[in-house]
Amino acid sequence: MPPNTQRTLLCSIDEIEPNNARGFEIQGQSILVVRHETQVYAYLNQCPHTGVELNWMPDRFMDLEKEYIQCSVHGALFKINNGLCIAGPCQGRHLQKIPVAIENNLIYANPDLI
Numbered sequence: 081m082p083p084n085t086q087r088t089l090l091c092s093i094d095e096i097e098p099n100n101a102r103g104f105e106i107q108g109q110s111i112l113v114v115r116h117e118t119q120v121y122a123y124l125n126q127c128p129h130t131g132v133e134l135n136w137m138p139d140r141f142m143d144l145e146k147e148y149i150q151c152s153v154h155g156a157l158f159k160i161n162n163g164l165c166i167a168g169p170c171q172g173r174h175l176q177k178i179p180v181a182i183e184n185n186l187i188y189a190n191p192d193l194i
């Protein structure tokens with residue numbers, strides 16, 4: 081079977097506030113997309129500490145200062161631009177990155193690469 085090269089439209093970039101994130105489901109996987117300055121970054125919604133989802137409230141993925149992605153379970157902090165955990169029980173580990181692209185203000189994910 082040929083690989084599925086279809087991209088998945090997530091939303092318009094304007095639907096995510098600057099320095100904030102939104103959650104999505106694609107191909108049965110929970111992901112989060114963070115908007116930071118002119119870039120967007122996406123990760124599998126799975127904490128490297130225990131494997132649970134990072135958020136306990138819809139679309140709540142950021143710390144209070146909106147500088148880091150934060151796991152709601154034990155408070156691990158992850159860098160927005162590469163998913164590296166810089167504090168918490170999984171320090172030194174990464175969130176799993178999901179490839180995304182912006183075209184005409186629309187954010188697409190490539191689910192093949194999950």
Ligand code: FES
Pocket residue numbers: 127128129130131132151152153154155156168169170
């Ligand atoms: S489950 Fe995320 S820090 Fe423990």
